[in-house]
Amino acid sequence: MIKAKDITKRYPDGTEALRDVNFDIRSGESCSIIGPSGCGKTTLLLILTGILKPTEGKAVIVGKDMSSPSKEVALVFQNYGLFPWKTVYENASLGLELRGLNRKERKEIVTSLLSELGLKGFENRYPNQISRGMQQRVAFARALALNPKILLMDEPLSSLDALTRENLQNFLLRLWKEKRMTMLLVTHSIEEAVFLGRRIIVLSSRPGTVIRAIDNAEMGDLNYRTKEVFFDKCREVRQSIDTGAI
Amino acid sequence: MPRGETEHRYRSYLITGFFILAIWYLLARILDSIALPTPLAVFSAFIAGLADGSLISHLSISALRVFYGVALASSLAVPIGLVSHEEGVDKFVAPFVYLLYPIPHIVLLPLIILLFGIGDLSKIILIAIIVFFQILVTTRDASRNLSINYVYSMLSLSASRRDIYKHVIFPACVPKILTAMRISVGTSIAVLFFVESFATRKGLGYLIMDSWSRANYPDLYATMVSMALLGFGLYIVIEKIEKKVCRWVYI
Numbered sequence: 230m231i232k233a234k235d236i237t238k239r240y241p242d243g244t245e246a247l248r249d250v251n252f253d254i255r256s257g258e259s260c261s262i263i264g265p266s267g268c269g270k271t272t273l274l275l276i277l278t279g280i281l282k283p284t285e286g287k288a289v290i291v292g293k294d295m296s297s298p299s300k301e302v303a304l305v306f307q308n309y310g311l312f313p314w315k316t317v318y319e320n321a322s323l324g325l326e327l328r329g330l331n332r333k334e335r336k337e338i339v340t341s342l343l344s345e346l347g348l349k350g351f352e353n354r355y356p357n358q359i360s361r362g363m364q365q366r367v368a369f370a371r372a373l374a375l376n377p378k379i380l381l382m383d384e385p386l387s388s389l390d391a392l393t394r395e396n397l398q399n400f401l402l403r404l405w406k407e408k409r410m411t412m413l414l415v416t417h418s419i420e421e422a423v424f425l426g427r428r429i430i431v432l433s434s435r436p437g438t439v440i441r442a443i444d445n446a447e448m449g450d451l452n453y454r455t456k457e458v459f460f461d462k463c464r465e466v467r468q469s470i471d472t473g474a475i
Numbered sequence: 476m477p478r479g480e481t482e483h484r485y486r487s488y489l490i491t492g493f494f495i496l497a498i499w500y501l502l503a504r505i506l507d508s509i510a511l512p513t514p515l516a517v518f519s520a521f522i523a524g525l526a527d528g529s530l531i532s533h534l535s536i537s538a539l540r541v542f543y544g545v546a547l548a549s550s551l552a553v554p555i556g557l558v559s560h561e562e563g564v565d566k567f568v569a570p571f572v573y574l575l576y577p578i579p580h581i582v583l584l585p586l587i588i589l590l591f592g593i594g595d596l597s598k599i600i601l602i603a604i605i606v607f608f609q610i611l612v613t614t615r616d617a618s619r620n621l622s623i624n625y626v627y628s629m630l631s632l633s634a635s636r637r638d639i640y641k642h643v644i645f646p647a648c649v650p651k652i653l654t655a656m657r658i659s660v661g662t663s664i665a666v667l668f669f670v671e672s673f674a675t676r677k678g679l680g681y682l683i684m685d686s687w688s689r690a691n692y693p694d695l696y697a698t699m700v701s702m703a704l705l706g707f708g709l710y711i712v713i714e715k716i717e718k719k720v721c722r723w724v725y726i
């Protein structure tokens with residue numbers, strides 16, 4: 230479904246962000262990517278969505294080489310990527326507007342999605358007028374409104390407090406189980422990677438390359454956090470990161 | 476904006492106005508010269524000008540010249556500034572701007588008269604040239620400094636180039652554009668007295684030159700007061716537009 234083939238990325242200023250990144254994510258799989266700060270995670274997602282071109286190698290999504298953004302993929306940005314000049318509703322419905330849906334069709338989809346995400350009554354606020362947790366949910370709403378087959382997320386929960394964070398983790402887990410979306414989650418948090426990733430890909434420090442892919446078949450349950458095997462997995466991930474030197 | 480805040484601002488305008496009048500009055504008393512009449516003398520000249528309708532007609536002609544000048548300048552400077560977002564366009568625009576911006580455009584007057592005659596068109600074009608650069612530089616800076624993440628965010632929604640201009644580059648630059656226009660209004664009023672000093676018997680600039688040559692100082696100052704009020708009025712109008720269009724900035 231998502232395939233990274235020997236992806237290497239050098240920025241014009243010579244910074245090598247990624248080197249020979251390879252992995253393969255099956256349809257309906259949920260995968261976490263974890264790696265030290267600055268190792269090229271955002272760069273990797275921008276390449277997988279076709280926004281940036283790799284210097285070498287290629288990204289293949291649903292059998293097609295990525296050269297321009299695909300309609301089947303949605304990306305949730307690290308700092309949410311919301312537009313401060315658009316209201317919550319306008320931000321959430323922008324993707325649909327760009328796809329040419331009319332006002333009524335947009336309203337139907339977006340209104341129900343916003344209320345599902347607990348944003349009812351905030352439609353006319355601007356991003357700066359709502360909390361970070363709410364901004365994050367608007368970013369999810371914008372991505373989910375497009376009903377994507379593949380959802381890519383760039384540290385979506387990293388600046389939230391623990392409680393909001395757990396709520397949204399549960400939300401993502403339910404989403405994955407209900408819709409069987411293919412999900413790729415970039416995160417800094419080992420617990421989050423283990424809770425949400427059926428597979429956990431560990432990247433080295435810059436230039437980022439895959440150190441290990443850890444299978445995590447036991448995930449998929451909201452109670453997973455309290456189980457012994459969860460802690461074992463976290464330990465395993467932590468060790469593979471340590472040997473890769475952060 | 477909450478009502479109380481608006482009232483508060485008007486009160487501070489009023490206080491500042493009184494303060495200026497007080498200093499003016501004291502200065503007039505101390506200097507005791509015909510070159511600086513007292514506020515009262517100027518006020519009665521102002522009222523006389525209003526009463527016979529002359530001041531209003533000069534003022535409205537000047538206001539129109541400023542309006543057309545700024546509108547003409549913006550209609551060219553804003554699009555050029557926005558598309559300077561593209562590296563390829565900016566390569567041409569930037570050197571052009573920085574070579575031509577610093578020269579005193581007023582010296583182009585003879586050339587403009589040669590090309591466009593001595594009528595209103597020349598006056599409007601000269602105002603437009605002078606404020607064109609102010610608006611262009613500000614718009615260009617705004618569109619160049621836009622975070623690339625906004626563009627990425629649009630691209631991830633499979634936006635076209637046109638969508639990016641419509642939903643990101645233009646709305647993001649609007650606050651800066653309106654600020655530039657507010658500044659331009661001040662600049663164009665300041666150059667009125669120059670562009671209206673030739674081949675016209677209409678406008679506040681003409682009135683200044685005329686009352687000056689007649690050594691009629693109360694009239695001269697009454698005209699300056701009118702200019703100040705014109706500038707202030709246009710400033711308030713643009714600010715109102717800003718508050719309405721850029722609601723997201725003021726929250």
Ligand SMILES: Nc1ncnc2c1ncn2[C@@H]1O[C@H](COP(=O)(O)OP(=O)(O)OP(=O)(O)O)[C@@H](O)[C@H]1O
Pocket residue numbers: 240241242244245246265266267268269270271272273307435
């Ligand atoms: N446009 C660019 N030009 C040059 N270098 C860049 C550019 N964008 C990113 N980099 C560099 O490439 C490296 C990887 O950046 P990237 O943003 O992909 O890392 P990241 O893993 O997402 O970091 P973080 O965890 O802080 O989000 C960093 O060293 C960064 O400074």
Ligand SMILES: [Mg+2]
Pocket residue numbers: 270271272307383
């Ligand atoms: Mg990043």
